[in-house]
Amino acid sequence: MSAGRLSALLVLALLVLAATAIAFGEAPLSGVQYVQAFRAPSSPPGEVLWALRAPRVVAAAVVGGALGLAGAVMQGLLRNPLAEPGVLGVSAGGGLGAAAAIALGLAVVPGAIEGAALAGALLAGLAVIVAAARFREPETLILFGVALSAFAGALTALVFNLSLSPMATRDILSWLMGSVANRDWGDVAWALAPMALGAGLCAYAARGLVMMTLGEEAAALSGLPMARMRAASVAGAALLTGAAVAAAGVIGFVGLVAPHLVRGAVRHDPARVLLPSALAGAILLVAADLVGRILPTEVELKLGVVTALFGAPLFALIAARVARSWRA
Amino acid sequence: MSAAGLERASVRLAGRAVLDQANLSIEPGEVVGVVGPNGAGKTTLLRALLGLVPLAGGTASLGGRRVGLLKEAERAALAAYLPQERRIAWSLPVWRIAALGAVDRPSPAARQAALVALARVGMADLAERGVLEMSGGERARALLARLLATRAPLLVADEPVSGLDPDAQLLALELLREEAGAGRAVIVTLHDLTLAARACDRLVVLRAGQVVADGPPLEALRPEILRAAFSLDGSLQETPAGLVLAARRL
Structure with missing residues (x-):
C-alpha cells in the first residue's frame, strides 16, 4: 500500500471515530436532541456537542497526532524502534514546568501552566539539541536523555516535597496524569501554533x-x-512534545506505539512513516479518551492512565517483535 | 589533478597519534589498497581523507580542494563512502538502500541507478525484499550497490569484502576495478593480502599510524615490509593464478 492511500484510510478512520466520540458521551442525547444540536448550536444539546465534546475530541486528536509524529521522528533519529517522545527528557521537562507553575500558585493566571509546560519542554529540548551536536551516536543521546529525564523528575519530586498546599500537590498529580477534559477551542488553537512549526x-x-x-x-x-x-528533527520533536504536554499533560506510549502500527505498511521508510504515524497517534488518543469517558467508573479515568494501561503491554509486544527481528 | 590526497596528515585520539604524518595521493583510474595490522590506522586514514575526523596536523584534500572547507553537498559530489559499520536501522526494500547512493537525482532516475547497481552485485531479483530479512553477506552487497550507484569521482570503501563468501569477495573487487576502469579513483582497506595484491594497482602499508610502504603490490609487500608491518616471514609469489602470499608467523 502506498503511503498516500494509507494516510487517506487513516484520515477516514479518524473522522468516523471523531464523529462517534462527539456523538457519544456520559450524558446520552435523544434523537430529537441531536437534531436540535445541529439546528441550533447554542441550544443546551448543541452546547454539549460543540462546546464540550467537540473541542475535547479535537484536542485529543491534535495531541495524539503530535505525539505520534514526534515518536516517529525520534525513532528515525535515534535509529531505535523503542524510542519515543519522552526518551530525550522533553516530556519530563514539560511536566516540571507545569508542576512548578502550579506550586507557585500560577494556576489562576490563564495560560500560565501551559506556557510553563511548553517552556520547560523547550528548555529540555535545547539541552538535547546541544547534546545532539556533540554526541553523534544515538546510544549516547539516549543515555543523555535518560539523565535529563531523571533530573527533571527529581526536580518535580522536589516541587512536591516543598509544596505546602495539599491542593497544589493534588492538582500537580492530576495534571501529570494527562487529560483533555474541559478543553475549549482556545486551548486547541493555542497548541496548534507550536505543533505546526x-x-x-x-x-x-x-x-x-x-x-x-x-x-x-x-x-x-x-x-x-x-x-x-538533526537539529531540526530534535527541535521539531521537542516543539510537538512540548505543545502536547502543555495541552494535555504527560501522556505516554502513544508516540511509541503509533509508528509501529503503520511502519510495515510503508515498508519501514522512516520518512514515509511520519504522516501515517501522526494519524495513527490521533486515532489512538481519541479512542483512549472515548474509552476513559464511557467506562462506567465512579471517577473518570485520566487519559494518561488509559494510554499507559493499554500501551505498556503493547510496548512489551513490540519489544518482543523487535528482538525477533534483531535475531534474524 | 589527484582525486584525493593527504599531506603530512596526523590524527590524534585520546593523546595517541593514530595517524602520523601520512602522505598519500590517489589518481583517477587507479585502485589503491590500504593494508596493515589491526589498529594500524586504516579506517582513520580513510576518515581523515573524507574530513570525518579532525586533523591534528597536515592537510586532506578532495579533488584538489581542502576537505575542511567543502560544504556537505560539495564533499558528497567529490567522494562516496562505504563505512565498515554495516548496521542498517530499518528494513527498507533493498532497492531503496541502493537508491540512497543516488539522492542527488530525481526518484525515477535514482530507482533506475539502484536497479542497475543491484544487478551488478547479483541482487536484481531481490530488489523488493526487506534488507533486514537478508543474510549479512547480502546486506553487504546491497550496501556495495549503494556505493556503485553514486556518481562521485572517488569511491572510499572500508573493508568492502569482510563477511563475504569467496566468490562475492572477488565480485566486489572486480566491480571496484570496473569503476576504476571507467575513470573513478578507488581506495579500499583490505585484510587479505593476497586479495589486496591481486586487486589493487598500488598498496599503502600502515603500521602504528605511519605509512611504511606505498607502491605496486610486489614492492609494497616485499619481505622486509611483511616482517616489519605484519610480523610475517615470507613473500608474495607469482603463480599461474596470480600473486599469492606465502608466509608464516615470525
Missing part, C-alpha cells in the same frame, strides 16, 4: 532520517545538510 521542522528533516538508516558516517557523506537536519 514542529511538524514543519520534521518534514524538513524527513530526508535526513532516511539517510540515517545507514548510520552517521554514511549519512555524513550523503550530501544532505545532516547537522541542520
